[in-house]
Amino acid sequence: MAQPTASTTNTAPQVRSGKIAGLLREIVRHRISYYFMLPFMLLFMTFTVAPVLTSVGLSFTYYNILESPRWVGLGNYRLLFVDDDVFLTAVANTLKFAVVTGPVSYVMAFLLAWLISQIPVRYRFLYTFFYYTPAITSAVAMTVVWTYLFSGDRYGLINNWLMQLGILNEPFLWLQDIRTIMPVLIVVSLWMSMGIGFLSFLAGLQNVPKDMYEAGAIDGVKYRWQQLWYITIPSVKPQLLFGAVMQIVFSLQVFDVSVQLAGLPSPLYAGHTIMTHLFDYAFIRFEMGYAASIAVVLFLLMVGLNRVIFKILGSKE
Template sequence: MLNREIPSASRDAKLTVRLPRRWTSFFVSVFKNRISFYFLAPYLFFFTLFTIIPVAASIAMSFSYYNILEPPRWIGISNYKLLFLDDDVFLTALANTFKFAIVSGPIGYIMSFLLAWLISQIPQKYRFFYTVCFYTPAITSAIAMSIVWSYLFSGDRYGLINHFMMRIGLFREPWLWLQDVDTILPVLIIVQLWMSMGVGFLAFLAGLANVPRDMYEAGAIDGVRYRWQELWYITIPYVKPQLLFGAVLQVVTALQVFDISVQLVGMPSPLYAGHTVMTHLFDYAFIRFEMGYATAIAVILFGLMVGINRIIFNILGSKGG
């Protein structure tokens, strides 16, 4: 009696581990579509190898002291405490980056879309010319860009803007555009806006070209009379995927500003007026070789991008888009 075996049905019920319904349906779906996942496997492998693992390693390294020459040493949250409590330069760089992103991000985004929309309204044979004209600054090298803008904002009387302002009598003496702490950030914003017609601009053009023409005809029947009404009620709802893509790119570009700051005002800039989070990261990673501290900066920047992009997805990534 004591050695009586548990009935098989009862034993199976006790030993069976019930998976949540969500996971059960997931594994069933994977099994049914296993051929598709076989084709996805190479991408998933390399995405994990070159994206997920490096991000996870960076997060782990941000909790350590690592100077390349010695093995990483775990120090907990000391890097983050130092960043926000003792590193005044980082706080200045964070403030500069936010100011830069808040101004250049929305303005550049709206300007890219409006210019793409205006180009889409002109005859097809002229669109290529205007597209090349507006897209060229985005693919111009940082060195060539710095030469042009350094000449425009040169602090002597031979600088183009100073020469013009003195000639019409607005300035009595040259203005040090790239040395004055009050004008460094506005100049960087102007240069960024000039270079903002990048991949997002091309995505807007492609999306606008694919809006069905019969929708405009239907809108005209329903009472749409003006181009701005077409833009608001027909065009924008149809190009929501491109708007989302362009917004994400604009956020990433605005928060990762580096080249124009270093090329125009140097590193460090006067009183850190043009110092950004990326220049601070570059300083600690490739000049001081404090990789643990640099990865902590990178994690903060990554968190900012993810948070802002999450907000953008909630606004532009709705099911109705």
């Protein structure tokens, strides 16, 4: 077997140094553009990258705020996945919630945006306002309304209606029964899910060139559903990708609705999610190292799911 010569062994470092030198020359050449990017990059590094790296570092320590962080290695992660049954329940609840609310609210937001884009322009603002209002209303205000609807006494609207119809003989504890807590959370979250993704879909649909539909009509596209499948959806692929990413974040970070409706902790942890588990250890028990490990797991879960979405909806462009 031929032995590598000195010239071949020095090739890789030379290539790397050449790339670095070329990058530095490009930065100097386009320094004005980088000056404009500098404020955003500083804020991004300070308030996004630095906290993430700090959380990763703290996840390998025992830190209770009062004492200095003490290195424990993988102890937090071992405890998280081996001994913490409540965390595993929270993961199961979060995934169950995300599997239902994610695809349903995503498709519902796109279809509603598509239907609104079909009506006359002067009526679009009114319909958009009606569907977007639950998303901009505070979770506390919305849960007050839903708590009244699902109240466990005879004065709750759902119980009152069902008792008047003869379906129930006595009030049902919707927010205390472990069988109904998660369905109620899903219903409320779907009601509040017409957020940024819905607006991005609507904006993308309104910017599809009209001549594409005219060209499609010449090529034999006759019906609205054919226009939707062959013209509209390919034209709004960037908005579909953005909406999918935002929906993943929304589904995995469910917190306010769960706490306001089911409490913390919820009965038998039926409404417990990863975010409520993180909040419990971070701001009630003040075990910041353990809470950081929960945050890292949630972060990796989001990144993994987003990579899957990029594989499905992303493109080289």
